[in-house]
Amino acid sequence: SQQGEEDPQALSIQEGENATMNCSYKTSINNLQWYRQNSGRGLVHLILIRSNEREKHSGRLRVTLDTSKKSSSLLITASRAADTASYFCATDGSSNTGKLIFGQGTTLQVKP
Amino acid sequence: EAGVAQSPRYKIIEKRQSVAFWCNPISGHATLYWYQQILGQGPKLLIQFQNNGVVDDSQLPKDRFSAERLKGVDSTLKIQPAKLEDSAVYLCASSLTGGVGELFFGEGSRLTVL
Numbered sequence: 001s002q003q004g005e006e007d008p009q010a011l012s013i014q015e016g017e018n019a020t021m022n023c024s025y026k027t028s029i030n031n032l033q034w035y036r037q038n039s040g041r042g043l044v045h046l047i048l049i050r051s052n053e054r055e056k057h058s059g060r061l062r063v064t065l066d067t068s069k070k071s072s073s074l075l076i077t078a079s080r081a082a083d084t085a086s087y088f089c090a091t092d093g094s095s096n097t098g099k100l101i102f103g104q105g106t107t108l109q110v111k112p
Numbered sequence: 113e114a115g116v117a118q119s120p121r122y123k124i125i126e127k128r129q130s131v132a133f134w135c136n137p138i139s140g141h142a143t144l145y146w147y148q149q150i151l152g153q154g155p156k157l158l159i160q161f162q163n164n165g166v167v168d169d170s171q172l173p174k175d176r177f178s179a180e181r182l183k184g185v186d187s188t189l190k191i192q193p194a195k196l197e198d199s200a201v202y203l204c205a206s207s208l209t210g211g212v213g214e215l216f217f218g219e220g221s222r223l224t225v226l
Contacts, residue, residue: 033214097168098209102147104152
């Protein structure tokens with residue numbers, strides 16, 4: 001079963017706009033990660049946020065985590081056509097084995 | 113640094129046939145994962161190895177799927193006999209220790225079962 005659920009399932013924006021994707025999960029976690037997947041390719045790690053962190057930045061990415069609501073959001077600012085991809089959140093379900101459970105993903109299309 | 117290598121990239125077989133996928137993780141990575149990704153869905157963990165031991169295979173359909181990681185490096189995932197619902201991308205990933213940290217994914221092996 002999937003741990004995380006992303007919302008929206010699909011998002012279409014114009015280049016330069018911001019994109020926000022949300023992730024909800026069911027059980028307690030040690031950390032939450034976001035990955036990007038370009039069409040026909042493998043997943044690429046974007047950012048990891050630990051359960052005791054509330055916000056984290058990496059370049060044009062901003063991730064927030066609300067453990068009381070069991071939710072996270074990924075904000076991509078000033079989007080580019082190259083950001084077109086599927087984005088997945090993944091949680092460890094409080095496991096220390098490194099096992100990650102992925103959500104269904106949000107498909108982002110950035111129009112030039 | 114070389115990434116996670118997988119082969120073949122594409123495979124088409126008929127149902128009831130068998131298929132094998134190979135993965136070579138990043139050098140020095142102790143933990144190796146096989147994920148199944150059905151079109152339009154997120155990856156689902158099939159099996160996790162720590163060196164050459166199995167950590168988690170709770171979602172591996174053991175009546176038809178098998179995996180091994182001999183010598184704690186390369187890994188092979190086999191499906192025999194294949195069913196139509198096995199059509200998916202099989203992703204291999206590795207991580208340095210298997211604790212908290214990022215996973216490094218290969219490009220995947222796309223299987224089509226006719």
